[in-house]
Amino acid sequence: MILLEPGNVIIHNVLTDKFIKPSSMDISFVDYDSVRFHLSTPIKKTEIWLSMAVKCWKDLVKYGALDIVEREFGQWLSKETEEGFDVTLKFEVDQVPELGEARSSLIQRLSLLKPTCLSAPFERAFHAQSTLQPPNEGEAAVPGELMQIHYRDDEAIYVQASHDRVTVVFSTMFKEETDRVFGRVFLQEFVDARRLPGIQNAPQVLYSNRDPPLEIRHLPGLKQTEDVGYVTFVLFPRHFTPLTAPSTITTIQLFRDYLHYHIKCSKAYMHSRMRHRVAEFQKVLNRAKPEDKEIAAGGGRERKTVSGRTFRSR
Template sequence: MLLLQYHNLLLQSILTERFAPDAQPASIDQIISDFDNVTYHVSTPESKTKVLISLAVKCYKDLQKYGVDERLKAMYGKYAISTPEAGFDFSLVVDLEDLPPTQEEKDVLIQKIALLKRNALAAPFEEAFSEFDELAAEAAKNSLDLSVPEASNAEVKAINYREEESIYIRASFDRVTVIFSTVFREETDRVFGKVFLQEFVDARKRAIQNAPQVLYSSKEPPLEIRGLPGLRSSEDIGYITFVLFPRHITRDRRDTCISHIQIFRDYFHYHIKCSKAYMHSRMRFRVAEFLKVLNRAKPEVEEERKITASGRRFGTR
């Protein structure tokens, strides 16, 4: 199985080719699809030396509630443009004649642009972590017992990033809870999903005790989001809950934590499909082996023998 990357590999490849010292300016007009209904458009509408990179995210209106525009503009600086390309949510323009002087700086810029989707979806997580800092400081000031869970009045951030699927984030003074709703289109997917998620729980009990707590509920949504409107309750939907404690979201770990947890849903369903494909290949292999055995087990047809008038015997084939 492959390891899914946080950045878009095709976008990274295109920019690396364009940023090469010996690269010749050329026209480009390419649409790139990514996970979670995300689309990129890489083009040169004005001139061959100015590359326009645009991003379209299904849940961008949800992300705007948590300051995604301000965060992206602050992160990409002079490359961000105020009015995005028509049909897209955010756009960058890179002038090939005004690139950073060193190759190392160019690589950093390429990696940052390739992480555009990740950085956009990070906005609600970063805001939830900021809320956690404020609530934890207030709790410490009021001498609250951090070992006793307490209901938080913090807003539940809902990101409807896929059709019928969402991410819910809620901050408290002692944890940040992240809940994924996911739809299983087939019964076998639901069975595989339960096996994988049980392994998350067992692995934490056996050896990885510092890992976040993982909970799974089928059909019924968790208590943290049960009061939200529009939640589905059906056999084909499941809710996966990650409980991030302070040790998981220290300031030096937050970027890595956001990257890991964002890709969870895609990685989860990717493993389900890979497991099904592997089982099908093994089944086909076993069927082929059984057919070989059956072919070798066929009884040979006895030769039919005839007797002539003189009593001699001979066989016919």
């Protein structure tokens, strides 16, 4: 299966070009989860603005997104945000690194602006897990803060740390009956994957349809209908070591997009196979058509020459 790229291709390609040949631009585009971007040069062509708007920005700020943006893009972060957006970065072309690894690294990090902001609750949970103490014998474990990121309409990500793990729960909507069928098949494969040899170190995955998992069951307003599914990832410390944490965060963020992308690809493949099969049946039916009555009666078939004359063939 195809793994979706975490970086935004438009940001990467446009900045690669404009840092070399500055020119006026005004480009608006949308990424996964209805995240809006705006690349523009409102003042002069050598000053590039990159703005982003996220539906769950207030949730992310509560969990430290601004601190992470400051850490990653401090010198480029603008105190004045473009109207209608949540964060704005400004670049003077003559101040960006020269051509080479430093510039390529900057452009790559800028293409990851959305995943960088969405990493805030995950980093917070990973840090909290390292500080939580295991319960004493006979005592119940006390979990950490339950963080909620409402990144789409009627869908959310829930992240909670415990003393020995970090639990990530996705709620996802299946708007069509066929999507629910395909979704269940895909998600059951995730559940069964750890039984295969060689990938026992993968995170544990649990799937429930309609009924929310215990970690979030107490929250008000959760939908319990047939078109709602809950996917739970159980991350253990080996999944978020200093070396593996960045990859884990960017990969798990794309889970919802990965799932629905492959559902759509599967439906498109099934439709193409159905159309091919119908075309083959149509050929069989065309070959099975009976001869004309005149031929069956021995009268021959009426034909026309190029000049328009009519004759009967035997």
